[in-house]
Amino acid sequence: VHVRKTACQIDITCCSFEDYKLTTEWLLNQTRHRPKVAVICSSGLGLLADAASNKQTFRYQDIPNFPVSTAPGHEGCLVFGTVDGAACVFMQGHFHLYEGYSLCQVTLPVRIFKLMGVESIIVTNASGGICPDFKVGDIMIIKDHINLPGFAGQHPLCGPNDERFGTRFPSMSDAYSKDLRRLVSEVACELDYSSFLREGVYCMVSGPNFETIAEARMLLVLGCDSVGMSTVPEVTVAKHCGLRVLGLSLITNMVSLDYSREEKVNHDDVLHICKTRAKLLQKLVTELICRLQQQNINTN
Ligand SMILES: O=P(O)(O)O[C@H]1O[C@H](CO)[C@@H](O)[C@H]1O
Numbered sequence: 001v002h003v004r005k006t007a008c009q010i011d012i013t014c015c016s017f018e019d020y021k022l023t024t025e026w027l028l029n030q031t032r033h034r035p036k037v038a039v040i041c042s043s044g045l046g047l048l049a050d051a052a053s054n055k056q057t058f059r060y061q062d063i064p065n066f067p068v069s070t071a072p073g074h075e076g077c078l079v080f081g082t083v084d085g086a087a088c089v090f091m092q093g094h095f096h097l098y099e100g101y102s103l104c105q106v107t108l109p110v111r112i113f114k115l116m117g118v119e120s121i122i123v124t125n126a127s128g129g130i131c132p133d134f135k136v137g138d139i140m141i142i143k144d145h146i147n148l149p150g151f152a153g154q155h156p157l158c159g160p161n162d163e164r165f166g167t168r169f170p171s172m173s174d175a176y177s178k179d180l181r182r183l184v185s186e187v188a189c190e191l192d193y194s195s196f197l198r199e200g201v202y203c204m205v206s207g208p209n210f211e212t213i214a215e216a217r218m219l220l221v222l223g224c225d226s227v228g229m230s231t232v233p234e235v236t237v238a239k240h241c242g243l244r245v246l247g248l249s250l251i252t253n254m255v256s257l258d259y260s261r262e263e264k265v266n267h268d269d270v271l272h273i274c275k276t277r278a279k280l281l282q283k284l285v286t287e288l289i290c291r292l293q294q295q296n297i298n299t300n
Pocket residue numbers: 042043071096124125126127207228229230231266267270
């Protein structure tokens with residue numbers, strides 16, 4: 001990992017292809033698992049990894065080049081295992097801009113997964129509901145996103161493009177795989193989740209503060225259904241390097257759009273809702289992985 005200057009002479013911490021390779025080879029030497037599916041577990045959802053068997057766990061601090069999780073509710077472990085025979089890797093906790101990491105560091109694990117042979121990535125997060133029809137505890141399949149930090153130049157693909165990962169100008173109109181969205185909807189219906197299953201647009205803000213009411217109203221006008229401080233960089237880098245992506249967002253609170261509302265969101269409440277809904281999400285994710293294993297979908 002080294003510091004380099006971009007064209008606009010801002011120092012950013014960046015990884016070279018050799019850095020990614022070094023970490024990938026280190027992991028491949030430490031584990032026999034060869035995952036095809038990666039799951040990024042959000043704030044308070046590390047439990048998703050509990051469904052795996054034959055687990056092998058690495059602390060982020062022990063993995064070369066890996067950042068460490070500093071956000072509360074993020075365990076900071078990489079867990080390899082099998083779900084119904086399918087080899088998977090789970091990130092218990094991910095990284096955020098607000099922790100002070102560069103977007104290159106935030107997205108480093110995604111490229112390592114790609115080099116390890118992962119084909120599909122399931123990204124989960126906790127978010128605040130903007131769509132007035134949503135309720136706390138809903139699970140939103142992410143149909144699309146708005147990359148607000150990206151509009152301001154905080155974009156994980158800024159800087160020299162490495163063609164070994166993907167093209168300079170990737171398409172993002174199909175970032176979230178239609179097949180995976182259809183499959184997860186089917187699985188959710190079978191599990192009788194329809195009453196709290198939604199689909200919508202996730203917006204990333206950098207955080208760390210929650211939204212002002214004026215900001216929340218702006219997001220509603222922009223067409224956002226929920227808002228959070230993660231996911232978009234990982235999804236962008238995953239799509240850039242050809243991974244198939246599914247995004248699931250747990251609505252942990254409703255964002256205040258009204259000055260008369262006294263309730264205020266806080267991270268403890270976010271974590272509490274994650275805890276109460278984690279088992280449901282775990283069932284959905286594990287059932288989905290089983291189905292992927294059976295069907296071995298090849299189209300995007
Ligand atoms: O996106 P994840 O990390 O799931 O968590 C969400 O919840 C935290 C705020 O409570 C922020 O990190 C926000 O992004």
